[in-house]
Amino acid sequence: MRKLAIIGIGLIKWGELWEKSMRQIAAEAVYKCLEDAGTDRIDAMTIGNMSGGLFNGQEHLSSLIPDHMGRKNIPAMRIESACASGGMAVRTACLEVASGFSDYAIAVGVEKMTDISGNEATYALATAADQDYEAFHGVTFPGLYAMMAKAHMDRYGTTREQLSSVVIKNHYNGSLNPNAQFPFKITSDQVLKSPMVSDPLRLLDCSPITDGAAAVLITTLEEAKKLKKQPVLISGIGHASDSIALSSRKDLLKLEAVELSTNKALEMAGKSIKDIDFAEVHDCFSIAEIMILEALGVVAPGDGGKASSDGLTGLNGGFPVNPSGGLKSKGHPVGATGVAQICEAVTQLRGEAGKRQLKNIRTGLTQNMGGSAGSSVVHILEVI
Amino acid sequence: MTGIVGYGTKIPRYRIKVEEIAKVWGADAPTYKRGLNLNEKSVPAPDEDCATLSVNATLNALKRAKIDPADIGAVYVGSESHPYAVKPTGTIVSEAIGACPYVHTADLEFACKAGTEGMFIALNLVKSGAVPYALAIGADTSQGAPGDALEYSAAAGAAAFIMGTDNLIAELKDTHCYMTDTPDFWRREYKHYPEHGGRFTGAPAYFKHVTGAVDAILGKTNMKPEDFKYVIFHQPNGKFPVLVAKKLGFTEQQYLPGLLSPTLGNTYSGSSPMGFAATLDIAKPGELILLISYGSGAGSDAFIFETTKKIDEVRDLAPMLRTQLDEHKIYIEYGTYAKFRKKILLPN
Numbered sequence: 001m002r003k004l005a006i007i008g009i010g011l012i013k014w015g016e017l018w019e020k021s022m023r024q025i026a027a028e029a030v031y032k033c034l035e036d037a038g039t040d041r042i043d044a045m046t047i048g049n050m051s052g053g054l055f056n057g058q059e060h061l062s063s064l065i066p067d068h069m070g071r072k073n074i075p076a077m078r079i080e081s082a083c084a085s086g087g088m089a090v091r092t093a094c095l096e097v098a099s100g101f102s103d104y105a106i107a108v109g110v111e112k113m114t115d116i117s118g119n120e121a122t123y124a125l126a127t128a129a130d131q132d133y134e135a136f137h138g139v140t141f142p143g144l145y146a147m148m149a150k151a152h153m154d155r156y157g158t159t160r161e162q163l164s165s166v167v168i169k170n171h172y173n174g175s176l177n178p179n180a181q182f183p184f185k186i187t188s189d190q191v192l193k194s195p196m197v198s199d200p201l202r203l204l205d206c207s208p209i210t211d212g213a214a215a216v217l218i219t220t221l222e223e224a225k226k227l228k229k230q231p232v233l234i235s236g237i238g239h240a241s242d243s244i245a246l247s248s249r250k251d252l253l254k255l256e257a258v259e260l261s262t263n264k265a266l267e268m269a270g271k272s273i274k275d276i277d278f279a280e281v282h283d284c285f286s287i288a289e290i291m292i293l294e295a296l297g298v299v300a301p302g303d304g305g306k307a308s309s310d311g312l313t314g315l316n317g318g319f320p321v322n323p324s325g326g327l328k329s330k331g332h333p334v335g336a337t338g339v340a341q342i343c344e345a346v347t348q349l350r351g352e353a354g355k356r357q358l359k360n361i362r363t364g365l366t367q368n369m370g371g372s373a374g375s376s377v378v379h380i381l382e383v384i
Numbered sequence: 385m386t387g388i389v390g391y392g393t394k395i396p397r398y399r400i401k402v403e404e405i406a407k408v409w410g411a412d413a414p415t416y417k418r419g420l421n422l423n424e425k426s427v428p429a430p431d432e433d434c435a436t437l438s439v440n441a442t443l444n445a446l447k448r449a450k451i452d453p454a455d456i457g458a459v460y461v462g463s464e465s466h467p468y469a470v471k472p473t474g475t476i477v478s479e480a481i482g483a484c485p486y487v488h489t490a491d492l493e494f495a496c497k498a499g500t501e502g503m504f505i506a507l508n509l510v511k512s513g514a515v516p517y518a519l520a521i522g523a524d525t526s527q528g529a530p531g532d533a534l535e536y537s538a539a540a541g542a543a544a545f546i547m548g549t550d551n552l553i554a555e556l557k558d559t560h561c562y563m564t565d566t567p568d569f570w571r572r573e574y575k576h577y578p579e580h581g582g583r584f585t586g587a588p589a590y591f592k593h594v595t596g597a598v599d600a601i602l603g604k605t606n607m608k609p610e611d612f613k614y615v616i617f618h619q620p621n622g623k624f625p626v627l628v629a630k631k632l633g634f635t636e637q638q639y640l641p642g643l644l645s646p647t648l649g650n651t652y653s654g655s656s657p658m659g660f661a662a663t664l665d666i667a668k669p670g671e672l673i674l675l676i677s678y679g680s681g682a683g684s685d686a687f688i689f690e691t692t693k694k695i696d697e698v699r700d701l702a703p704m705l706r707t708q709l710d711e712h713k714i715y716i717e718y719g720t721y722a723k724f725r726k727k728i729l730l731p732n
Binding site for chain 2: 019114
């Protein structure tokens with residue numbers, strides 16, 4: 001297998017991008033990525049997108065996106081794994097290059113979610129849950145994660161304040177990120193006064209609906225050395241799935257796909273979690289970040305809440321998590337999220353993260369998951 | 385000179401509180417109260433509709449104008465709750481006030497901007513000399529789907545303005561319009577309730593057009609926010625007009641007298657015209673007033689008026705808006721509200 005490097009990243013400002021179409025924002029991210037890389041070579045394209053069909057009435061992005069950016073003859077494919085579509089697109093681009101099929105593969109993540117009503121968007125997102133055993137009975141993702149939060153509080157004594165600490169930390173980080181959808185700080189009081197969505201999760205425990213796109217260009221380490229930009233090595237890739245329905249799991253509080261994908265990625269990189277300096281993880285809800293912290297093996301099961309409120313995951317903590325602001329503050333255009341996590345890790349490893357720059361880092365981890373962790377993909381990135 | 389010779393308003397007596405609506409839908413009342421700055425809204429009685437509200441508001445306007453209604457050469461009723469899909473409200477109003485038969489009338493619709501559309505046409509019609517007086521009305525018994533965010537604000541009320549060329553109480557100084565094709569709120573044929581684009585109704589719709597109209601009229605007249613004694617914005621809730629006022633550099637002293645939505649709700653076509661009427665109720669002679677409407681679809685009309693000495697003479701000749709808003713209120717429960725607003729399906 002050929003060694004992989006990231007030579008370019010492209011991220012646009014996320015938010016309610018009503019003046020732009022899905023194809024436009026995808027193209028903008030790609031152009032930024034190519035400019036960053038200093039090359040315009042694309043041998044293949046993977047497109048992370050969860051539901052162009054339901055959000056925009058548009059499928060067949062494998063034709064639409066390359067065509068709009070003047071690359072209509074390249075091999076392109078759309079990758080779908082719910083909210084992990086972006087991470088899976090990066091992984092697929094890696095396979096393309098690692099296998100020797102292509103030398104330069106670009107992974108684009110895009111989702112245009114605000115052109116439909118909140119109810120329609122909730123319906124589209126709920127298609128990532130089990131239609132027969134979850135969605136049919138009326139539960140959507142806030143409800144599923146609320147059940148996990150309740151169980152976590154019940155078994156481990158996780159508190160409301162600990163949930164809030166995740167949100168406050170991510171918004172603080174996001175306030176330093178010019179591309180974030182909600183780049184402002186929030187207080188514990190604001191979290192507590194925000195409307196209840198699904199007990200115990202309040203509005204400010206939940207990641208938003210966002211329009212956004214991101215792109216990363218992957219090539220071999222050998223090719224990367226020919227370019228001007230300092231490449232970042234992709235040393236580990238892990239991917240695993242789990243039951244789609246929470247009810248099929250032995251333990252409601254064990255994110256098995258996250259655990260397995262992390263272990264696989266670490267094994268491939270020849271590292272343990274102790275070698276990882278920071279992580280970008282899938283904080284779709286406050287409780288998710290706490291449970292992911294446990295699934296990564298950073299802390300023992302049940303200790304995620306306390307670790308968060310103790311400051312372990314802050315910019316200056318022992319294990320910084322979501323320096324970008326995470327899904328919570330940066331936004332969550334589902335198909336773009338996994339790609340944007342890689343963009344943040346590369347930005348940090350290059351030392352280009354400005355006010356949110358982490359110090360003394362060499363190795364970062366990104367974790368992106370679909371639904372209630374029915375699928376998860378992990379990448380490990382290193383400074384060369 | 386062109387301007388207003390008389391104005392009048394009508395607000396139904398019934399009110400429903402935000403808490404009462406939220407209770408029925410399991411919603412969080414403090415979120416609506418705090419988030420949208422809404423406390424209660426007016427509800428029309430079963431025998432009130434756009435036509436009756438228009439007539440009552442006009443009768444109050446006639447008391448102030450002291451003119452012969454037969455001299456009114458044009459009647460424009462702006463509303464999105466005209467009682468008939470086909471058959472004018474304007475004829476009902478014209479007949480009831482005594483303006484028939486030598487009168488031109490038209491029903492107007494432009495979401496919440498229909499009231500100021502009528503004002504724009506009426507002012508320009510009297511300016512042209514085609515008619516001695518023209519009447520413009522903004523009136524609505526607004527619709528909001530049960531359980532929708534709009535249900536907390538959709539209210540009822542009317543404001544009527546008689547335009548003329550002498551004996552003015554407020555002189556028109558200038559107007560400016562700002563309009564684009566922006567579908568933020570709509571109601572299709574045969575539908576009971578309007579639909580809206582959620583947060584899309586904010587930045588690219590209300591704020592863009594209101595700001596666009598204000599910037600344009602200030603630029604055209606070379607004026608600044610501090611040149612005005614009062615400013616009135618369209619009021620879909622209590623939050624948007626305050627936000628846009630602050631953004632444009634207006635102060636509480638300028639916008640609070642015309643801010644009615646926290647206790648009136650959104651009277652759609654009546655909204656900014658009623659805020660304007662409430663401001664005329666307290667304005668002194670020689671004061672400049674800026675009025676900006678907003679209608680989804682979308683557009684804003686901006687007007688600059690200057691009050692004359694005559695305003696002091698006519699003010700007390702008809703009920704003030706704040707008197708109707710704050711006194712003699714009757715609070716109803718959701719069940720009564722549902723019955724009044726015909727939300728309960730009955731046989732036949």
